[in-house]
Amino acid sequence: MLTRLAEERATGALLRDHGTLYLSEGRIVHAESPSAPGVDVLLTAGGRLPRTGWQEAVDKAGARREVARFLVDSGRVGGGELEICHLGAMFDAAFFALAPGSGPTRFRYGVAHWFGAVRPVSAAAVERETLRRRELLDSVWPYASADTAPVVAREPAPGQLVPRRQRDVLALADGTRTPAAIAWALGRPAFHILLDIRRLAAAGLVDTPKEPLAPPESTGAVPSWVATLSDDPDIALLRRLRDALEATL
Incomplete structure (x- = not known):
């Protein structure tokens, strides 16, 4: 139209x-x-x-x-x-x-x-x-639910640097404010806040919901142990562990 x-x-x-x-x-x-x-x-x-x-x-x-x-x-x-x-x-x-x-x-x-x-x-x-x-x-974080859910901040890993504008976002990520509420509070364009939050999620600095992945097509039943191994890991947690290990080396 x-x-x-x-x-x-x-x-x-x-x-x-x-x-x-x-x-x-x-x-x-x-x-x-x-x-x-x-x-x-x-x-x-x-x-x-x-x-x-x-x-x-x-x-x-x-x-x-x-x-x-x-x-x-x-x-x-x-x-x-x-x-x-x-x-x-x-x-x-x-x-x-x-x-x-x-x-x-x-x-x-x-x-x-x-x-x-x-x-x-x-x-x-x-x-x-x-x-x-x-x-x-x-391309930054493929979970669109992060754009509307309340944002919860996580502590940075030792030595993990956070840019000033993202620190401002984290200061308001109290588990009750959505990205839109944070944008209004900071007086910034909402898209910029969405981008910051997705970057923070990719860095393991905020908790956001993740949509379940679509099950793969299959012609037969999948053993339960295979399903357990193929569960989508907590990517953010893995990144935080990686950063912590690098900081100690």
Whole structure:
């Protein structure tokens, strides 16, 4: 549907269960998802823009759908800075909105978002980036359930180094927060948090659920001892043991 709407140069909102894409003449100008922090969170969480400054922009320019223009014209945010922040938030939300199994797709013609357009992006570019991100996540840690389950931190092995941005994630991995909750708390794009968590899982630094592997095709019964030996090992634990052994050598 997104490809067809782009070819039709349609204007409106493409609604799915996990997010909404806003199109103007077939190009995507905004996206939002409950799984991804919006532009407001990315700007205000780190103190770049006071929350009162954001609210003032919404109050004064939201009805005209010119919040973005107001932020730049009033000098609260630089034009280039807002463009980068908005593109990051848009690609982030689109990743979740276009996820497989995101429910039925509906399109409401003529609907525009109150934030206003900053830099339109082609639907093809958004689709390519969404697929690239999905493939990147799977190449790091092939268990998608890690993206939605509460994250539990594990102690690093002796001598195991953890980058600062990942330490920030681990500090909030208390067994109750999901990746989305951590993204909102840190004011970072949700995809970046997913990538950090999958990297941490691969390094044995967080506990995450793992989907059961599909049983291999067989023409006969498999002895119980063979099934026991072929169980998928705890890869994260093995990596931690390896790191500990290397640290003692």
